Amino acid sequence: MPSPKAKNPARSGGSPVFGSSNSRYDFMSLTKPLNRSSPPHLVQRQASDPTAARLRASESPTRRRGSSSSTGSASGQGIAEEDGIRLNPSFVRVALSSLLAIDLWMSKQLGVCACEDSSWGSMRPLMKLLEISGHGIPWLAGTAYSLYKSDSAAGQEIMLNLLMGLLLDLVLVAIVKAVVRRRRPAHNRMDMFATFSVDTYSFPSGHATRAAMCVRFLLAHLVLAAPLRVLVLLWAGLVGLSRVLLGRHNVTDVMFGFWMGYCQYNLVEMLWISPQTLQGLMGQLASN
Ligand SMILES: CC(C)=CCC/C(C)=C/COP(=O)(O)O
Incomplete structure (x- = not known):
């Protein structure tokens, strides 16, 4: 870098x-x-x-x-x-x-919203809104709340696995960031809220991995009308674009992030916790 x-x-x-x-x-x-x-x-x-x-x-x-x-x-x-x-x-x-x-x-x-006086500085608040929409905290809190509120077994299963996927994403991104240690672009203003220490590094974009994984998850497990599916895809694309426009990331951080998030979904599917698996785990915990 x-x-x-x-x-x-x-x-x-x-x-x-x-x-x-x-x-x-x-x-x-x-x-x-x-x-x-x-x-x-x-x-x-x-x-x-x-x-x-x-x-x-x-x-x-x-x-x-x-x-x-x-x-x-x-x-x-x-x-x-x-x-x-x-x-x-x-x-x-x-x-x-x-x-x-x-x-x-x-x-x-492309870092045209990196600060208020950048060429597209007036768009910065909108970009920051997109940043919040892809941040880990709202996704974790929203999923945990939906899990708590869900009254169907199917709903609970989906939310539990999404929660697991989100946590897995945080861990995997932190590992890659800590190994690669690519610094954020020089024009970035480090004014992000609620970050981990590894978030001083930029490769890969955690927002991009989360957006890609969540989009695959939602499209696979929620019955959404076609316009909503398009909207979800558009949201992920805009989250990725906003990372570069805000100057948070280089283009390759976001591209790799999308690819990594896409692959992470495969991992979530492989590790899928079904009610049976959960019962088995609970049974094992109780017998120990
Ligand atoms: C505090 C929690 C739960 C998550 C941190 C989310 C975060 C700030 C990720 C960094 O994203 P980028 O790598 O795209 O900048």
């Missing part, structure tokens, strides 16, 4: 390319030539840098092998061979770096 710190050289010019240092992605200049005395993590960055690769190609092992014969240095040849390996940056790494660069650029362009 791009370091939001002003130290970042690419903020003041140069093309954004990513490298990972301490699990963080930073900008680096494409225009700087390869520095042989670079620390190892920078050398690693330069390996994924196509321009740097071109620069290195101009001193490729074949060329240097010729020049090394003039110097006759065995160690020089060793370095050339070593560099020969670095000259083949993996296509996946380059593609990933480019994707991340596009992601950062797009997310910055």
